[in-house]
Amino acid sequence: MHWIWFIIAGAVVGALGRLFHPGRDPMGWLVTIGIGIVSLIVAAAISDGWLAFIIGIIVAVILVALVGRFFGDRGARPARA
Numbered sequence: 001m002h003w004i005w006f007i008i009a010g011a012v013v014g015a016l017g018r019l020f021h022p023g024r025d026p027m028g029w030l031v032t033i034g035i036g037i038v039s040l041i042v043a044a045a046i047s048d049g050w051l052a053f054i055i056g057i058i059v060a061v062i063l064v065a066l067v068g069r070f071f072g073d074r075g076a077r078p079a080r081a
Helices: 002-020 029-046 050-071
Strands: none
Touching (some): 002 029, 002 050, 029 050
16 A cells, blocks of 8 residues: 555656646656656655655656656657758
8 A cells, every 4th residue: 555655646746846847748647657756765865754745846847857858859850851
């Protein structure tokens, strides 16, 4: 049951990370949950309690920006003349 709550909290943190990041985010819900879980792991290593949740959201915003920057243009094709 602990893992289910961890996935739910990861989804919430990932969604808040996407919400606070300006612009369009080219990723699905599985990537969002993954970002949230990784963010919570990093935040739990740094702190605990509500501070860890806030740190997790900040880390999620940074990870959303990085994923959007590095993987956002994969489907785009250059225009042909």
